[in-house]
Amino acid sequence: MDNYTFKNIGMNQIEPLKKLFLLIKEMQCYENKKLDKSSVINLLRERINCKFWSPSKEELLEWEKKWFSTPFENRFSDPSLQRSWHFNSWIEALETAELKFDNLIINNDGTGNLSFNQLAMPSGGIEATKYLIEIFDGEITSENIL
8 A cells, every 4th residue: 555644734624635535536436537627626726726837828838938948858857947737737647547545544733644556557646646635735744655
């Protein structure tokens, strides 16, 4: 069993995080894995605007220009090119993840554990799963991933 141990989930974020975890876990049971985006947006509320990258056309063109003008070996280490997840990309990563969520435990002090099984090696969806905790201001304190 793989897992993330975390801290710093605020009291008012516990229920939305649990509900989103269960929504994703339920989606994983179906062959045609599709998340209900409106339900996800409803659970994330204002976090949708501050936790996901949503550039204007001009911002995207500027970023792409910088990306392609940066030498390949520097693209992934240049902090000015790093962006948070785009909402639709994050949803797609969860829908196509080769993971099966098992359990989410969140203690009253904001610490907890998210456990899952990898269905393939390497498996997609690891970073998207990690971001699930980070969206709610959680900080990963340890990873137990093969």
